[in-house]
Amino acid sequence: MSKTLLEIEDLYARVGEKEIIKGFNLTINEGEVHAIMGPNGAGKSTLSYVLAGKPGYEVTSGSIKFKGKNLLAMSTEERAREGVFLCMQYPVEIPGVPSSTFMKHSVNAIRKHQNLPELDTMEFIKILREEGRKLGLDNEMIKRPVNVGFSGGEKKRLETLQMAILKPALSILDEADSGLDIDALKVVAEGVNALRDGKRSFLVITHYQRLLNYIVPDYVHVFADGHIVKSGDKNLALELEEKGYAEFVREK
Amino acid sequence: MAGLVQNIDLALPDLPILRYWRNRGLKAFEAQGVPTAKTEAWRYTKPRDLNSDDFILSVTLPIITKSEQTQKIPFACYPIIFENGILYSKISEMPSGLCIMPLIDALFMDIETQEQMGIHLDVENYPFAALNTYYLNQGVYIYVDSNVELERPIVLINHSSVGPENLFFNIHNLIVLKKGAKAEFVEYYNYSGAVKSRYFANIVNEIFIEKDAELNHYKVQNEAFKANHVALNMVSVKEGGNYNGFCLQKGANIGRNETKVLLKEKNASARVDAAYIMNGWATLDTTTDIEHLAEETCSEQLVKGVIGGDARGVFQGKIHIAPKAVKTSGKQLHKALLLSDGAEIDVKPELEIFADDVKCSHGAASGELDEEQLFYMQSRGIDREEARQLLIDAYLDEVISRLQNDEISEWIRSLIKENQSIIG
Ligand SMILES: Nc1ncnc2c1ncn2[C@@H]1O[C@H](COP(=O)(O)OP(=O)(O)OP(=O)(O)O)[C@@H](O)[C@H]1O
Ligand SMILES: [Mg+2]
Numbered sequence: 001m002s003k004t005l006l007e008i009e010d011l012y013a014r015v016g017e018k019e020i021i022k023g024f025n026l027t028i029n030e031g032e033v034h035a036i037m038g039p040n041g042a043g044k045s046t047l048s049y050v051l052a053g054k055p056g057y058e059v060t061s062g063s064i065k066f067k068g069k070n071l072l073a074m075s076t077e078e079r080a081r082e083g084v085f086l087c088m089q090y091p092v093e094i095p096g097v098p099s100s101t102f103m104k105h106s107v108n109a110i111r112k113h114q115n116l117p118e119l120d121t122m123e124f125i126k127i128l129r130e131e132g133r134k135l136g137l138d139n140e141m142i143k144r145p146v147n148v149g150f151s152g153g154e155k156k157r158l159e160t161l162q163m164a165i166l167k168p169a170l171s172i173l174d175e176a177d178s179g180l181d182i183d184a185l186k187v188v189a190e191g192v193n194a195l196r197d198g199k200r201s202f203l204v205i206t207h208y209q210r211l212l213n214y215i216v217p218d219y220v221h222v223f224a225d226g227h228i229v230k231s232g233d234k235n236l237a238l239e240l241e242e243k244g245y246a247e248f249v250r251e252k
Numbered sequence: 253m254a255g256l257v258q259n260i261d262l263a264l265p266d267l268p269i270l271r272y273w274r275n276r277g278l279k280a281f282e283a284q285g286v287p288t289a290k291t292e293a294w295r296y297t298k299p300r301d302l303n304s305d306d307f308i309l310s311v312t313l314p315i316i317t318k319s320e321q322t323q324k325i326p327f328a329c330y331p332i333i334f335e336n337g338i339l340y341s342k343i344s345e346m347p348s349g350l351c352i353m354p355l356i357d358a359l360f361m362d363i364e365t366q367e368q369m370g371i372h373l374d375v376e377n378y379p380f381a382a383l384n385t386y387y388l389n390q391g392v393y394i395y396v397d398s399n400v401e402l403e404r405p406i407v408l409i410n411h412s413s414v415g416p417e418n419l420f421f422n423i424h425n426l427i428v429l430k431k432g433a434k435a436e437f438v439e440y441y442n443y444s445g446a447v448k449s450r451y452f453a454n455i456v457n458e459i460f461i462e463k464d465a466e467l468n469h470y471k472v473q474n475e476a477f478k479a480n481h482v483a484l485n486m487v488s489v490k491e492g493g494n495y496n497g498f499c500l501q502k503g504a505n506i507g508r509n510e511t512k513v514l515l516k517e518k519n520a521s522a523r524v525d526a527a528y529i530m531n532g533w534a535t536l537d538t539t540t541d542i543e544h545l546a547e548e549t550c551s552e553q554l555v556k557g558v559i560g561g562d563a564r565g566v567f568q569g570k571i572h573i574a575p576k577a578v579k580t581s582g583k584q585l586h587k588a589l590l591l592s593d594g595a596e597i598d599v600k601p602e603l604e605i606f607a608d609d610v611k612c613s614h615g616a617a618s619g620e621l622d623e624e625q626l627f628y629m630q631s632r633g634i635d636r637e638e639a640r641q642l643l644i645d646a647y648l649d650e651v652i653s654r655l656q657n658d659e660i661s662e663w664i665r666s667l668i669k670e671n672q673s674i675i676g
Contacts, residue, residue, distance in 0.1 A: 052627075052631045053631075054627055054631075055623065055627065075630070075635075075636075076627060076630040076631050077630045077631075077633055077634060077635045077636065079631075080630065080631055080632055080633035081633045085631075085632075086631050088628070088631075091628070092624050092625055092627075092628040094625050094628070094629070094643070094646070095646065096643075096645075096646025096647060096649050096650060097642055097643070097646045101642070102629070102632075102634075102642070103632075105629075105634050105638060105642065106629075106632040106633050106634055109632075109633040109634050109635065109638070110633045113633070145646075162632060166632070166633070
């Protein structure tokens, strides 16, 4: 029996005045890949921000446990250090901060939390270059300010690079496939698959079944109107591709 | 104890040139007085503390070791060390083509220096420069001969070792780069001791850049947090010459760095950049006045500040383009990051354009730290304070990365980080 990594129970959350997550339940065990699919505006990104602890996303009831601890009591950075990684739908640009500097701070913050010595610059650059090469990000790109002037696909590669280096216990990918050409899609998927070791878990939010050909999920959930309305295996994704969400949206 | 004008013994009281400047300075200061809210050039920066009558003129050299000061500079240089405004020593080794000596010695010995002294210094319009020349005594004369390119930067350090009393000192430097000369000049003002001292450092630099010469001028103002630091840089640039100025201010209660550049001949150019970072109650003032007096002259200014607490940033930038200064370009941009509700900036750009066919632009922007950026960094494990620090450093780095000398820019980056507790 594998251990439970994430346990979300009867979660309600709002953004501003608007209730968006309504009675959401989900349990992810170590090593599992869960896919969430659902119509625009259902609350998928909202869920991912609630998991990451973004200010302004207020949980009104319910609980989230991560490795048995109360995730909701942790700050954003504590969650990241515990192993929650959010690969964002719209990665943020940070002018003036080189990607490599940013990633070094990030890696060392997490290493410090794990009582590991900080990596020195040389060691770090070596790792960064190696992993970057696998993802088709050259040294010059890695020196550029975080996401500034990156194309949509390059931004997603940089997110994947961070995931590859930080090796989080739980990676939440919010539309990692949006705006990617087929080659970039494969690169991102390979990045994810390289991390799959039977212990790390993934929550993959996507609109397209295609991504799930490359990152094969153990479970697929349909998310509509703030909660999961149907769960199944990978075949559910194929079904959705064919029929759309009409059935679930009507329910509401 | 007394106010800013005191009667003290100065060297060579009978030397006519010194007598002339000291008298003229006194008259000009008495006519202007300490600026008030009504003084246009000082509208936003109010040096009220300078009206106190408890200043002690710094006249004797405290016991210091020169090496202690030079150790603060992490690169090879030609050091000039001042302690409380008093010259400790001349530089020991000087390459040929470089001459550094006390300014009053140069004035005593050399007619040419006497003639050059103060040509552009209309002390009648600069109250503190007037006060400075009244006390004309301390400061150096730096001369770089034609076509000499210095291997190392000249570094002037003034260290204030402050006790309970409020010291007052004046430094007046005269810097001449002859035709085709190239030099770097660094000024570093720092302190130790009683942090609450309201001492007053009053600095004047007269800089003469001759044909095709180039000066890179870097300054760091890191005075004690109740101190006053007022500086005037009066720069003239001849044909094809270039002045590259940069000033970081991160100390003092009232800190003002004012730079006037006269682009006197064709193809003269200047860059006058600055960065400042402050919280508490301080006012940090960057004032520039660029006069394009000839055709095809070019100037550029980037000033960026980070302000927290109840501090205030002031930028007054004037670009004047004379009627015959056609085909010139003048660019100016001020940006500030406000970290708290009490932080304030005052910006006064002024363009005076009397010529045709010129390219001029000015702009100002201010903003706060971006919450989306902070969240993104925190979501990667970086704690909020560290994330803020990274964003602040990045903000100022846009200016620092323009500096020409990597060793100096690294040093300045490290000084920005040193003892920084800007919480907003
Ligand atoms: N800051 C906000 N203030 C008010 N409403 C918001 C805010 N952020 C999101 N919403 C609303 O919450 C709902 C859910 O948005 P969310 O971005 O989570 O949807 P999504 O499922 O990720 O959609 P998509 O598939 O288009 O990415 C939407 O109706 C959206 O308009
Ligand atoms: Mg979304």
